[in-house]
Amino acid sequence: MTAGMIIGVLALQGDTREHLHALAELDVIARPVRRPDELDSVDALVIPGGESTAMSKLALEFGMTEPLRKRIAGGMPTYGSCAGMIMLAGTILDGRADQVPFGGIDMTVRRNAFGRQVDSFEGSVDISDIDGGPFSAVFIRAPWVEEVGPDVRVLGRVTAGPAAGRIVAVRQQHLLATAFHPELTGDLRVHRYFVEMAREAGQTTEG
Numbered sequence: 001m002t003a004g005m006i007i008g009v010l011a012l013q014g015d016t017r018e019h020l021h022a023l024a025e026l027d028v029i030a031r032p033v034r035r036p037d038e039l040d041s042v043d044a045l046v047i048p049g050g051e052s053t054a055m056s057k058l059a060l061e062f063g064m065t066e067p068l069r070k071r072i073a074g075g076m077p078t079y080g081s082c083a084g085m086i087m088l089a090g091t092i093l094d095g096r097a098d099q100v101p102f103g104g105i106d107m108t109v110r111r112n113a114f115g116r117q118v119d120s121f122e123g124s125v126d127i128s129d130i131d132g133g134p135f136s137a138v139f140i141r142a143p144w145v146e147e148v149g150p151d152v153r154v155l156g157r158v159t160a161g162p163a164a165g166r167i168v169a170v171r172q173q174h175l176l177a178t179a180f181h182p183e184l185t186g187d188l189r190v191h192r193y194f195v196e197m198a199r200e201a202g203q204t205t206e207g
């Protein structure tokens with residue numbers, strides 16, 4: 001069912017195009033999603049990196065917040081990178097008061113957690129479900145995960161440096177989030193893992 005599967009990439013704000021490119025390398029149809037009717041036509045969704053406060057505001061303006069919350073809570077496989085991770089969090093620290101996440105993952109994330117002095121850096125992250133060695137992970141004003149609920153599996157932590165041990169990749173059933181940007185490094189393993197998740201979900205719902 002992979003061949004016919006359609007994966008949307010939220011296209012309100014952020015690096016939508018890079019995710020579309022990454023998905024195009026895999027055996028799926030990938031399209032941008034801006035409106036509720038476009039959301040209805042996809043089997044799974046990627047929420048890109050960018051600026052989560054801007055994304056939240058645009059989602060409210062485009063009438064996307066409620067439809068997204070419903071689909072995500074209803075089992076649509078969804079992957080969020082960086083700002084996308086923030087939007088999938090139940091609780092945001094250092095967010096804006098008017099920021100409304102889509103939720104879904106029982107976790108608390110801290111925005112811009114790695115500190116102001118380091119805007120972006122590359123670190124090494126092992127992801128427990130993904131073979132092939134550690135990721136060379138790009139962090140850009142990235143969040144980290146401060147707390148997870150009992151249903152959340154921690155998949156990856158920063159391995160070295162001052163932020164060593166910080167949680168930067170998680171999964172809760174059909175939902176996946178990373179604080180870094182695999183769409184920027186040409187390493188397709190996270191996208192492939194997500195496509196596999198989406199395919200499994202499709203098989204379950206289609207019997």
Ligand SMILES: NC(=O)CC[C@H](N)C(=O)O
Pocket residue numbers: 048049050051052053081082083084086111112140141142143
């Ligand atoms: N690269 C990113 O997606 C950065 C996330 C951004 N700092 C935010 O809070 O939304």
